[in-house]
Amino acid sequence: MSRRATLLAAVGSALALSPLRSTPAHAATPLSPGLPRRPYVTSPREAGAVYDAHTATRRYAEPLNAAVDCAKGTGGAQLMATFVTRSQWGARAPRDVSTSITPGQGGVVVHHVDAVKVAEPSHADCAAQVRGIQAFHMDSNGWSDIAYSHLACVHGYLFQGRGENVRTAAQGTTQGNDDWYAVCALTGGTTGDYDVITAGIVDAVRYGINRLRVSGGAAAAITGHRDHHSTDCPGALYGRVISGELNPSGGPLPYPGVSFRQPPATVHASVATWQYRMNSAHGFSLTVDGQYGPGSDAACRSLQSRRGLSVDGVVGPATWGATFA
Numbered sequence: 001m002s003r004r005a006t007l008l009a010a011v012g013s014a015l016a017l018s019p020l021r022s023t024p025a026h027a028a029t030p031l032s033p034g035l036p037r038r039p040y041v042t043s044p045r046e047a048g049a050v051y052d053a054h055t056a057t058r059r060y061a062e063p064l065n066a067a068v069d070c071a072k073g074t075g076g077a078q079l080m081a082t083f084v085t086r087s088q089w090g091a092r093a094p095r096d097v098s099t100s101i102t103p104g105q106g107g108v109v110v111h112h113v114d115a116v117k118v119a120e121p122s123h124a125d126c127a128a129q130v131r132g133i134q135a136f137h138m139d140s141n142g143w144s145d146i147a148y149s150h151l152a153c154v155h156g157y158l159f160q161g162r163g164e165n166v167r168t169a170a171q172g173t174t175q176g177n178d179d180w181y182a183v184c185a186l187t188g189g190t191t192g193d194y195d196v197i198t199a200g201i202v203d204a205v206r207y208g209i210n211r212l213r214v215s216g217g218a219a220a221a222i223t224g225h226r227d228h229h230s231t232d233c234p235g236a237l238y239g240r241v242i243s244g245e246l247n248p249s250g251g252p253l254p255y256p257g258v259s260f261r262q263p264p265a266t267v268h269a270s271v272a273t274w275q276y277r278m279n280s281a282h283g284f285s286l287t288v289d290g291q292y293g294p295g296s297d298a299a300c301r302s303l304q305s306r307r308g309l310s311v312d313g314v315v316g317p318a319t320w321g322a323t324f325a
Helices: 003-009 123-140 174-179 199-214 235-243 269-282 294-306 317-324
Strands: 040-042 050-052 082-084 107-114 150-152 157-160 180-190 221-224
Touching (some): 107 235, 123 157, 150 199, 174 180, 180 199, 221 235, 221 269, 269 294
Parallel strands (some): 107 180, 150 180
Antiparallel strands (some): 040 050
8 A cells, every 4th residue: 555545544534624815814714514523712802713722722822713814934025825723634632742852953844745646636635634644653653743843735725733842753863853843745746747836835835934933943944855864855846945945035045054164074954955956056976965074175165266255165155155046
């Protein structure tokens, strides 16, 4: 059985959500009959807004029947994705929650689901897909929860995963999970046979990255899963990582806040992103391993010389900018 079939077998019917996009005010609508039965409360401040009785105790609780306010990414770009809370998509409670994460030392990693097409044609099926991923991670992999911080669908919705300030289980390395959040696009495929990357999913991924920066303290770095682990993930989305298109304010890809130098060799996932770009855009043949060794130093000096920069072998903001220009 394929992984996709396993995911689909683990889920029941979809959790229906109204396609709400009103902004900036919360737009109250009837609760979907697909929502789990539990005690609800209303807010005296927002007419018609309905809250889960538990989440209503939180300071910034999201109404179950509300359109989510638009957010602005760094640079003022408006992000229109709709946020879907865990209660809205029917998440199971996590077995454990670890807040041992230092995202200021890392940033956000972009993932996809699989090497086969998985995007749901109808948004009505996306919540069930997310529940299936959570079931696979918890029941088959034995993890405490769904691995990702957030998940984005092609229809322009961002599903809350572990959320901000919670350690992930998605990167495949201890350091990756310690220092990086994870946003998973609900897409998949191979080169030449990949799900359509819609404007909605680009916007939703951007919105997820912006939330993780603003509310979760993530550094500016954006990488692909392949920069951390031996994998093709995130497939066709990796080109969007490299171009900076998935950055909340658009390209180019922002400087990660870490200067690369040697000796000793800087080891950082963004080194792999830089090495890939040096090969694909500037004609080098570096080993893409995330380690800034003598070969990377020599390539850096060559690029610096070509671009009229100070030749010091250090990838700082100017050299990073020249690499991704």
